[in-house]
Amino acid sequence: MNPKVGEELRDLVKHPTTRQLVQYAGAQGDFYEIHYDQDFARSVGLPGVILHGLLKAAFLGQLVTDWLGEDGTLKSFEVSYRGIDVPGRPYLCQGKVTRVDGDQVELEVWGEDSEGNRTTLGSASVEMKG
Amino acid sequence: MATTAVLDRLRARIGSTAPPISATVEAGHLKRFAEAIGDPNPRWLQEAPPTFLVALVPASIHLEEAEEYGKGWLNGGNRFEYVEPVQVGDRITATGRVADVYEKTGSSGSLLFIIFETEYVNQHGRTVARLRGTAIRR
Numbered sequence: 001m002n003p004k005v006g007e008e009l010r011d012l013v014k015h016p017t018t019r020q021l022v023q024y025a026g027a028q029g030d031f032y033e034i035h036y037d038q039d040f041a042r043s044v045g046l047p048g049v050i051l052h053g054l055l056k057a058a059f060l061g062q063l064v065t066d067w068l069g070e071d072g073t074l075k076s077f078e079v080s081y082r083g084i085d086v087p088g089r090p091y092l093c094q095g096k097v098t099r100v101d102g103d104q105v106e107l108e109v110w111g112e113d114s115e116g117n118r119t120t121l122g123s124a125s126v127e128m129k130g
Numbered sequence: 131m132a133t134t135a136v137l138d139r140l141r142a143r144i145g146s147t148a149p150p151i152s153a154t155v156e157a158g159h160l161k162r163f164a165e166a167i168g169d170p171n172p173r174w175l176q177e178a179p180p181t182f183l184v185a186l187v188p189a190s191i192h193l194e195e196a197e198e199y200g201k202g203w204l205n206g207g208n209r210f211e212y213v214e215p216v217q218v219g220d221r222i223t224a225t226g227r228v229a230d231v232y233e234k235t236g237s238s239g240s241l242l243f244i245i246f247e248t249e250y251v252n253q254h255g256r257t258v259a260r261l262r263g264t265a266i267r268r
Contacts, residue, residue, distance in 0.1 A: 024167065027167075029188070062167065076209065079207055
């Protein structure tokens with residue numbers, strides 16, 4: 001693989017459900033009620049249960065590792081959560097190559113809700129195998 | 131003001147570390163984690179996917195007094211730095227510290243930011259990863 005600046009990563013569409021949020025809560029060990037208890041979520045001013053930020057990070061991580069495969073190594077990965085996302089709506093993960101310097105490649109990644117709002121922004125640095 | 135007192139108490143925790151926590155990367159846990167995030171890549175049966183370390187040990191120190199501020203937690207962001215792969219059977223020791231605490235006031239009110247940093251060391255004494263996380267009280 002020979003990444004070029006501007007190259008787009010293949011889109012990844014996720015379809016999170018409340019069931020997945022419970023599954024993720026168990027797998028991560030994060031039992032904060034805003035992710036599975038509708039009444040609790042509304043009591044703290046949310047529209048209902050919302051996705052874990054780290055679940056959205058995992059989706060974007062998959063976007064990057066699916067693209068990278070065994071052609072390189074992930075060196076760093078950063079995500080910033082800019083908006084909430086609710087289950088029952090598709091979550092679109094996208095990315096592109098922003099910098100190539102020898103074997104060092106920088107990526108911009110982001111996650112969009114079903115209305116096209118970028119609710120998660122991120123970046124990744126990878127080192128390609130020579 | 132109550133919130134100012136909470137802020138002062140939390141700021142006094144900057145630099146403090148939590149007791150190290152050790153855990154072994156188990157095949158069953160990796161599999162459940164990969165299923166939960168919906169990533170079918172068979173690689174994750176042996177190796178930890180990018181965000182797995184947050185599931186191995188708690189990603190932040192529990193600061194009970196922060197719950198006196200606002201009414202809920204939000205995750206602001208996470209930054210992972212990877213030094214070497216984490217595999218099934220690895221014994222990982224995580225040490226977390228409070229890196230910073232500050233308040234920001236915007237148009238919709240005040241928010242409390244707590245920055246946590248965690249370093250992950252394997253059974254050979256080598257650092258495998260670092261994590262920086264931003265927890266927000268609103």
